[in-house]
Each structure stands twice: as structure tokens, then as C-alpha cells.
Amino acid sequence: MKKEESNNYRFNSIADGHRAFGLPNPKHPLISLVSNVDPNAIGAPGSHILGFYKISYKPQMSGKLKYGQHYYDFEGGGLLFVAPNQVLGHAVDEETKFGFCSQYTLLIHPDFFLGYPLAKKIKEYGFFSYSANEGLHLSDEERETIISIFRMMETELNSRIDDFSHDVVISQIELLLTFSNRFYKRQFITRKAISNDLLQKMEELLDNYFNDEVLLRKGVPTVAYLAAQLNLSPSYLSDMLRSLTGQSAQQHIHDRLIDKAKEILSTTTLSVGEIAYALGFEYAQSFSKLFKSKTSFSPLEFRQQFN
Numbered sequence: 379m380k381k382e383e384s385n386n387y388r389f390n391s392i393a394d395g396h397r398a399f400g401l402p403n404p405k406h407p408l409i410s411l412v413s414n415v416d417p418n419a420i421g422a423p424g425s426h427i428l429g430f431y432k433i434s435y436k437p438q439m440s441g442k443l444k445y446g447q448h449y450y451d452f453e454g455g456g457l458l459f460v461a462p463n464q465v466l467g468h469a470v471d472e473e474t475k476f477g478f479c480s481q482y483t484l485l486i487h488p489d490f491f492l493g494y495p496l497a498k499k500i501k502e503y504g505f506f507s508y509s510a511n512e513g514l515h516l517s518d519e520e521r522e523t524i525i526s527i528f529r530m531m532e533t534e535l536n537s538r539i540d541d542f543s544h545d546v547v548i549s550q551i552e553l554l555l556t557f558s559n560r561f562y563k564r565q566f567i568t569r570k571a572i573s574n575d576l577l578q579k580m581e582e583l584l585d586n587y588f589n590d591e592v593l594l595r596k597g598v599p600t601v602a603y604l605a606a607q608l609n610l611s612p613s614y615l616s617d618m619l620r621s622l623t624g625q626s627a628q629q630h631i632h633d634r635l636i637d638k639a640k641e642i643l644s645t646t647t648l649s650v651g652e653i654a655y656a657l658g659f660e661y662a663q664s665f666s667k668l669f670k671s672k673t674s675f676s677p678l679e680f681r682q683q684f685n
Contacts, residue, residue, distance in 0.1 A: 386465055390429040392485045398426070408490040409547065411532050412483040425465060430487040431506070432460040433554065435524060437481050455481070455521055457514040457558060461506035462488060482528040486551065494548050503555055505562055507613035520561050527554045566621035573618050576608055580615075580627075583607050584634045588657070598635065598658040601627040636672045639665070643681045650677045 389395040392410050396403055404410035437455040460466060491497035500506075505514065516524060531550045534543065566573060587599045604627060605612040616627040623630065635657060642653050654665035669677050 387426040388429065389426060392430055392487055395428065395430075395485060404485075405535065408487040409535065410485045411528065411535055412485070413528075413532060414481060427463060427465055428460060428485075429462050430485055431462060431500070432458075433484040433486075433558075434458045434460075435482040435528065456516050457524065458510060459503070459506045459508065459514075459558070461501075464507075482525070482532075484528070484531070484551075484554075491548070496548055496552055499552075500555065503559060504613040504617045505558065507611060509611045509614070511609075512611060512614045514558060514562055515565060516561065520557075520564075523557055524554070527557070562617070563621065566618055570622070573622055576610070576615075576618065577622060579608060580604055580619075580630075581634075584631070588634070588638050594656065594658045596658070597660065599631055601631065604631070632668065632672065636669060639669055639677065640673075640680065643677055644684045653677065 387398065389398060392404050392407065395401075396410065396412075401412060435455060435457050488497070491500065505512075527550060531547060531554075534546050534550065537543070583604055584599060587593045593599075601612045601616060605615045608615065610618075612627065619625060619627050619630055625633070639653060639657060642648060642656065646653075648656070650666060651662040654662040657665065659665040666677055669675070669680070673680060675683075
């Protein structure tokens, strides 16, 4: 364990994490499943960064959303996913307690996946980039499925190691991630009303952005900007929009930007360079390239249709 310049402790190994939280040394250097830890019996290092993946199940999880509404999918527990190099636990808060003081906490070093397709595939699961308030809420049936996988994994990790042990645990992790992905898709459906409300708020944000010269001087609106305004993580925002519209947040921004460009091209005599600047582009070539990729016309070719 070492302390970064930003005052965040970095745990490069699973053993580092165990020591910091006052837990016994892990049985395996690259994977550990911690269960039923008493939150009052361990310490917490405050703000920290992990060098490994973490999947935690907590029996009771708040359903409060940060953008000001209260919504509960279920009153039971849920899962939180963390990828390497994310900053956690800005204080001894809910996010920190969710880390190790849970019914089950699975820690996996990226090296554990070496030689397996999961080494690449795990990076495709967007929920590893969600924030704590975007955790996966589980129904009773879903909870039983997840707990059964953790129990199988616990049995395997505590058994005698043989030639099949690694393959079996990898398969169990894949099963856990597949069910988690399935349940997250369900969560977007059960939160559809709130998701539609967020979509409307995002549309208003984009309208204000494109109509505000001060904002446009900052450049083309980014997914990170919109997510921050909605108190969501960029990954959650994109996945939510994809479930509603079939498009990511970036694609949505580009479509709105092109709609605005079409309006200006068809109703004004501004040059392509002036329009590009008015829409937040630093270079006119970048605007023209995006416009053509979306419409199959250059900006001037599009304008000629109205002359």
C-alpha cells in the first residue's frame, strides 16, 4: 500500500486491502472472498484507490437517487461494482462501508484473468464504472441467485486447489457478471419512468447549452458534463439512454448537435466555420467531418438543398 500525491491511499494488492481493513491475510494472492465482516470490527483508510476489481453484496441498500427523487426498486440488498483505479471512500461513508462491511465482498486482481477471455470481456461491463448511488437493487429471487453464486465460489475457494480450481472460479465469476448484467437491464426497465424524466432533463440541458454562448465557448457538450448536471456517472447515463433510445449519450449529443446545425444551415447565411464555432467546435474540419458522417452530406451540400 502506498499514499498517492492526491492523499488517496492506493492498494496495489489484495493483501494490502486486507491489512488496511484489519482483515486476515488472503488465502490466494489474486482473489479473495470476504464474508460477514462486522463493520465495527475493522478500520477504514478513508479515500483510497484499488488496484483490483471489487464486487460487494449488501443486505440493505438505500434506493435514494442523488438528483433529488427517492425511488426504491426493492427494499432488499444490492450489488456494487468497482474497477481498478477508481477513487472510493471520500470519508468513512456509505461507499466505504459498502466496500468490505458487506455480507459478501469479492476482490479480484486483473492478473487472475490472464489467459482467459474474461480478461478482455470484463472491461465491457459498464456497471464497473457506476457510482455507489447507482448500485444494482435486487429482488428476493435475484438476491437468492446472487447469494447462491457467492456460496458456490466460497466453497470452491476454501477447497483443496487442483488443476480445475482456476477454471471453475473463472466460470463462477462469469456467471455472476452475466446475471448482474441481466438484472441491471431489468433495473433500467423498472426505473423507466424516472429514466424518462432524466431524458427530459437532459434534453433541456442540451437546449440551454446550445442557446448559451457562454457555455458553447467551453466546447461541444460532453457526456461527463451532462452526467454531472444530472448527478449520474457517465457510464450509467449512457447505459440508461441506450436502454431507452438505443443510443449512447455521446450519440445522443451528436444527433442533437446535427439537428441544431441543420437549423442554422437552412435559416442563416453563416459560413461553415462560423457555424462550427457557434456550436462549440475548435476546428471547422471536425464539424464538417461529423456532419457528413451523420447525414452523408457536407454542410455546404446540405445548404444547397434549400437554395
